[in-house]
Amino acid sequence: MAASVRVLGVDPGLTRCGIGVVDVERRTPTLVHVEVVRSDAGAPIEQRLMRIGRGVEAAIDAHKPDAIALERVFAQANLSSVMGVAQISGIVLRAAAERAIPIAMLTPTEVKAAVTGYGAADKRQVAEMVRRLLRLDVAPKPADAADALAIAIAEGWRTRVPRAGVTTPAQRAWAAAESAARGR
Template identity: 55%
Template sequence: MRILGIDPGLTRCGVGVIDLAAGRRVTFVHAGVIRTLPTDPLEERLLAVSRGISELLNEFAPDAVAVERVFAQHNLRTVMGTAQASGIALSLAADRGLTVGLHTPSEVKAAITGYGAAAKQQVGTMVMRILGLDAIPKPADAADALALAICHGWRGGFDATASRAAQPVTSGETPAQRAWREAERRVAR
């Protein structure tokens, strides 16, 4: 199964592609960053992110997409850009009928390092080791995107022994994601 991980951002949107095989074995395919200039108009920046993600979806034909779940941060401007980039990724994946997994930063850190509060350096080091790379992928956004893809593959509830058109065998939600979804439902009432 091929998984595209997206660490959403408006200035730097990290992207990483892995292949998942039986026994939780992962193989590096691609990593990079979609960049936009903060001085460009917002609509042009969003279009650039959309085009970049579309190109990756076309080139690598993933079976699933993993996106970092957006949380409120102290900097409203940062969280808005992150949310906008995340929405683009979710929309493009849905348009192609791809399975999407949303993962919190702590879920990703726990899946990759075994510790939900791991530092970025620890996550990057483990991504490098898991994928058998010579160096930590740079910038950190690319390493984070690969970590998201690995987390999704390891926790996403997919049958990695099935064909490239693998279907989810469970809901794919972690207990934390189910709790988050339930909390969102309660707030909406």
């Protein structure tokens, strides 16, 4: 197992796409980069996708992650929101494949459980735990930035923390959320 892993997390969105990069050594994440790439809601869809795609690719190329973690699309009442998230997810998946970078897709519940120990945590709770875990003075804003960092942290822990031995309550909650998401 490598001493540390660099993970780029993406909170996909068509108007605001959060991108967070962390280095994770054992259970300790360290902030490398965070940004929110925005697109104008009034612009043609192809221009919006290109803008977000270029921002994601620039972050990947600049920070050279070992892995990419992407929030998995889930059902929402707002069809246009789901479509935008799905389109951005496709762009991220293509960028990862083109660069042969492993990609993981995590549900919001998996991420919340990993970072806060509670799969139904609200955005404020996630942002506060990200602030604490990364030893920051203030929580990253907007929420898309904190969410992207939470996604990266969760994947860094998932891929680099041995499952044997002592687990924390957050790790146990996260494992239960993963199992439930897989239908087991």
